[in-house]
Amino acid sequence: MDEAMLAASEASFTANNLWILIAAVLVFIMHLGFASLESGFVRKKNTVNILFKNSMIIAIGLLTYYLVGFNLMYPDDPISGFFGFDGFGLSMPEGAAGAIEYADGSYTYWTDFIFQAMFAATGATIVSGAVAERMKLGAFLVFTLVFVSLCYPITGMWKWGAGWLDARGFYDFAGSTLVHSVGGWAALACIMVLGARKGKYTSKGIQAIPGHSMPLATVGVFMLWFGWFGFNGGSVLSADPVLVSLVFVTTCLAAAAGAVGAFFTSYAMFKSHDLSMVLNGILGGLVGITAGADLMSPTDAILIGLVAGIIIPLSVVFFDRTLKLDDPVGATSVHLVCGIWGTLAVGIFGDLAGFGQLIEQLIGILAIGAFTFVFAYILITILKSTMGIRVDEEHEVTGLDLSEHDMEAYSEVDKSYSLAID
Amino acid sequence: MDEAMLAASEASFTANNLWILIAAVLVFIMHLGFASLESGFVRKKNTVNILFKNSMIIAIGLLTYYLVGFNLMYPDDPISGFFGFDGFGLSMPEGAAGAIEYADGSYTYWTDFIFQAMFAATGATIVSGAVAERMKLGAFLVFTLVFVSLCYPITGMWKWGAGWLDARGFYDFAGSTLVHSVGGWAALACIMVLGARKGKYTSKGIQAIPGHSMPLATVGVFMLWFGWFGFNGGSVLSADPVLVSLVFVTTCLAAAAGAVGAFFTSYAMFKSHDLSMVLNGILGGLVGITAGADLMSPTDAILIGLVAGIIIPLSVVFFDRTLKLDDPVGATSVHLVCGIWGTLAVGIFGDLAGFGQLIEQLIGILAIGAFTFVFAYILITILKSTMGIRVDEEHEVTGLDLSEHDMEAYSEVDKSYSLAID
C-alpha cells in the first residue's frame, strides 16, 4: 500500500472508530433515561431506591462485562455455537497495531468492548422498573450481577458472537430480541415470582398506582430516544454514511409513529390523552424498529412503529387486567412484547421479508425467550428461598427509600434549625 | 480518480456526513430542552399538558416532514422561487451511490432529511410555550400539523430551498428568521386570538404567574444550548474544521454575553437577580447569533449576544405591560424579537455588513414575517370558529392536566392503600 492509500485508510479508520465511540456515549446516557423514566413512574417513597439501583446497575454491568461478559459473548472458539469463554478480564491484541487491525479497520478492541459493555447492563435496567417498589435491594443487585454476567452474554453469543442462531439466519440488527426481549423475559419471570405490589389487586378491584413525576418520566423517554441514535446507529459497526443515516431515519420515524399509534389507541380505550401511554408508545416504536432498522424503508419503519404504538395500551391492559401481573413501568409491554413484534417484523417488512425468514425469527425468539425466562425464573426462585426477594409489608407501606436507604428523595423538613434555635 | 484519491474522498465524506448526523442528534435533544423549559415555566396544574404537547410535536413534525415538508421545502423545480412540491413521501436517489452523490460529497439524502426534519418541528414548539395553560389540546395539535406541514416549509424554501429571497441575497445562516422568528410570529398570532390566561390582567393590575419549577426550566435552557451546537454547527452542512469551530465559538460567546446582558438589565429594572431573565437572556443570545454565526468575529458575537440579552427584559415587559399579550414563557421576546435582531445584525456586523445587506435582511424579515403571521392568524381563527381553541373557564382553573389528561404531573396521594386497608 502506498503512503497516500495508507493515510486515507487511517483517516477512514479514525472516522469509523469515532462514531462507535460516540455511539457508546449515547448508549451510556440511556442509563440515565431508564433511571429517570422508572423513577418518574414509581411513587415518591420508592424513588431513591430506583435511582440507587440504576446507579449500581451500570457499575455492575461494566465491571462484570469486563470480568466475564465480553469473553463469554464473543469467544474465539464457541462450542457448537452454544457456549464459549475466553477467560477472565480483557486481553487486547498486542500493541496499537493489534488494536487497530482488530475489527477489519472499523474500530479498536477497546472501542468494541466499551460499546458492547454499555449494551450489557440494559437488560438488568429493564428488570429494575418492573420489580420496582417491592423488591429487596440486595436480592436485586445479586440478580443483576448473575443475569448480566452470564445470561445476557450467552444468548447474545448465539447471534452476535457468531453462534448457532447466526448460522441459521436469524436476524436481529441492534437487539429487539437480544437486548430488549431478554430484559423483558427476565422482568416477566421476576414479577411472576415476586407478586404484585400491596394494594394493587384487591377484592374491590384493580388499583391504578400513578407515578410521582411525569416530568422525570418524560425526560427519561427523550433521553432514551437520544441514546437510541447510538444504540441503533452504532450497531452499523462503522460510520458507513448511507447505512447510519438510513438507520437514523427509520429509528426516528418508528418512534414518531409509535407515539401516534399509542395516542389514538389509548384515546379510544380510555377517552383521555394519556401521557404515559404516548411515552411508552415512543419507546415501543423504538424497540420495534431495532431488529431491522437497517433493512426498512421509511414507510416500513412507520408501519412497524405504528403497530408497536397500538400494541402498547392493549398490552399494558392485558398484563394488568387479564394476567394480573404488576409491572409499574410497563417494561414487559415495551421491551418484551414490542421486542417480539420488532423481531417478527424483520420477516414481514423490508429487505429480508419472507416466510422462511419469519420462521427463523420465530425460532430465535423462542430459543432466546425460553433460555432467558427459565434462567431468570430459576435464579429469582433461588434468591427467594435463600436471601428473600420481597421487602417486609411494613417497609413496603412506608416505602423503600426509608427502609433500605434511610433517606427521602425530596427532603423538605429543614431539620437544621430545630437544633439551631435551642 | 486513482484508488488512493477515492479512498481519501470516502474518508472525507464519512467524516462530513457523520457530523451532520450528530448535529441532528443534538437538534433532536432541543425538543427535550423546550419541553423542560416550558414545563418549568408553567404552573404545576398544566405540566402534563405541556409535556404531552411537546412529545406529540416531535412526532407530528417528523411524520409531516416525511409526508410533505421535505419536498415542499427543497423542491427540484420551485415556481418563480415562491412555491414548489415534489410529491408525497421520500424518494431517495437510486441506490447507495445516488445517496452518496446527493449532496456534493458532504452528506447522504437520508442525512439531509433527518437533519432538516429535526429543525421543522421547532417552530411549533415555540408556539407551544406561548399558548400554554389555556389552549385546547386538540386545536393545538391540528395547528401544529398544518403549520409544520405547510407554513414552515414554504418560507423555508424562499431561502434554504434556493427560492426568491436566496436569489436576492437575504442571509440567514441557521434560522434566526426561518426558524425562530417564524415560530415567534405564529406564537404572536395565536396569543392575540387566544387571549390572556384568566387572572393575568385584572382591574387590580397585572399579575405575575410564576412557573412551577426553576430546576426544570434551567435544565431546559442548558439542553437547548447543548442542542444549539448542532443547530448552528450542523448548518455549516459539512464538518469543515475552520467554519464549524468558528461557529461554536461565536455561538457560545453570544450565549454567554446574552446572560450578562440580561443580568445587568434585569437587575437595573427589577433590583433582583432574576433567574428566568438570565435563562431567557442565554436563549436570546443564541437566537441572535444564529443568522450570522458563520460570519462573525468573536467580538461581534459578544456584541450581538449582549444586545440580545439587553433586549430580553425590555421586550418581556413591553409585551406584558404595554401590549398586554400573555406569553407564559417569553417565547415572543426570545424567538421573535431576538430573531429579528439577529437577522438585522447580519447587515451590521461581520463579513456581510453593509447598508445594502441590511435592506435585504429587512425585506426577508418582513416578507417571511407577513406570510407567517397572516397564515397563523387565519389558521388559528378558523380553528377558533370550528373546534374552538380555548378550554372552559372551569377547566382553566382546575388545570389542563386533569381536564385534558385525567392525570397529575406529581401524584402524591398513595391511593393504593385506601383499598388495601379494607
Next chain:
Amino acid sequence: MDEAMLAASEASFTANNLWILIAAVLVFIMHLGFASLESGFVRKKNTVNILFKNSMIIAIGLLTYYLVGFNLMYPDDPISGFFGFDGFGLSMPEGAAGAIEYADGSYTYWTDFIFQAMFAATGATIVSGAVAERMKLGAFLVFTLVFVSLCYPITGMWKWGAGWLDARGFYDFAGSTLVHSVGGWAALACIMVLGARKGKYTSKGIQAIPGHSMPLATVGVFMLWFGWFGFNGGSVLSADPVLVSLVFVTTCLAAAAGAVGAFFTSYAMFKSHDLSMVLNGILGGLVGITAGADLMSPTDAILIGLVAGIIIPLSVVFFDRTLKLDDPVGATSVHLVCGIWGTLAVGIFGDLAGFGQLIEQLIGILAIGAFTFVFAYILITILKSTMGIRVDEEHEVTGLDLSEHDMEAYSEVDKSYSLAID
C-alpha cells in the same frame, strides 16, 4: 505532497478536529451536571441561587477565558515557565490556512479555544457547591471572575502551557490536579473563611442537612459522567483510535469501581445504602482516573477507581466531623482529595509508575495546591472585608432564593386567582 496525500490529510484533520469539537460539547454539558447535582444537594430554599450561580459561571468563564484566560494559559513566550500573557482577546493565526496549521494538523485555533474555555469554568463550579446556602451572590460572582481569569490559567500554564512543571516531568493528563484539585483547594479556602451553615454545628451535635432532590442530584451525576467522555477523551487532543478508546475504557471502569467502593465502604460505616455516597463515589472514580486515563490498563483503572470510591465516605466524614468544615455537596472530598489521589496514582500505576515520577507528582500537587489555596484564601478574605461574603442570618433562615432572587424554585401558590376572583 501529491493530491491524494493532501486529500487524505484533510480527511484526517477533519475527523480529529471533529472529535475535539464534540468533546467540547460534552464538557459543556458538565455545567448542567454540576448545576443539577448541586441544586439536588441543597435545600429547596436555596435552589434558585445555585441554578443562578451555575448559569452565570459558564457565562463568566467563557467571556473571561476569551478576554484573558486563553492567552494567559497558553502564552507564546512564558517567563521562566511561571507566567506569560499574549494580550487581550483572541488572535487567530491569519486566514483559514493559519487556523488549520495551528495545532499540527489535529484541530483549529477556534477548536482549541472552545475546548479549553469549557474546562476553565469548571473550577469555579466546584466552589459553587461548597459555599452553597450561605454565600452572597455578588461576592461569589466576583470571586468566580477573578479566580477563573487569573488563578486557573496561571497554574494551568505550568503544565499544559509548557511551563516549569511540564518541563520537570509532572504528569496530569486531563486535570485531576489542574482542574479538580484546583477547584477543590479554592473550595477549601472559601469554606474555611465563610464558616458553616447556621445550624450545622451546634452544642447539641452535628446536624445532617439533607439535599432537597435526589432525582436532580442523580441526573447531575449521570450528566457529569456523560460529559467526562469529552473531558478525558478530548484531552487526547486528537481522535487517535487506540488512545481515545482506551481512555473511554479506563474512565468508565474507574467510575464503576468508584460506585462499588463507595457502596461497600458507606454500608460498612452507616449500615445503609447511601445514594449520595454512591453518586459521589462515581465522581470520585472519575476524578481519580483523570490524571492518568491514557496510561492505565483496565485493571489499574479499576483499582484507582475503587480506592477513590473508598476514600469518599471516609473523607466526607473527616471533613464534616473531624475538621468541622461544612461542604454541602462534598466537593472537597470528590475534587480535592480524589484529585490528589488520582495525581499520585500516576506514580503508582500504569506506564509512568515509579518513585521518581511519584516525587514529581507530589511536587506538582504541592506547588499548584499552595498557589491556589493562598490565592483563593487572600481573594475571599479581601472580599469578606470589602463587600462581605456571608448573607444575613435572617436571609439564611428564609433562604437565598427569596432574599437574593425574590423567587422560589417551586412556586405552588396560584396567585393569579386571588385577584381574578374579586
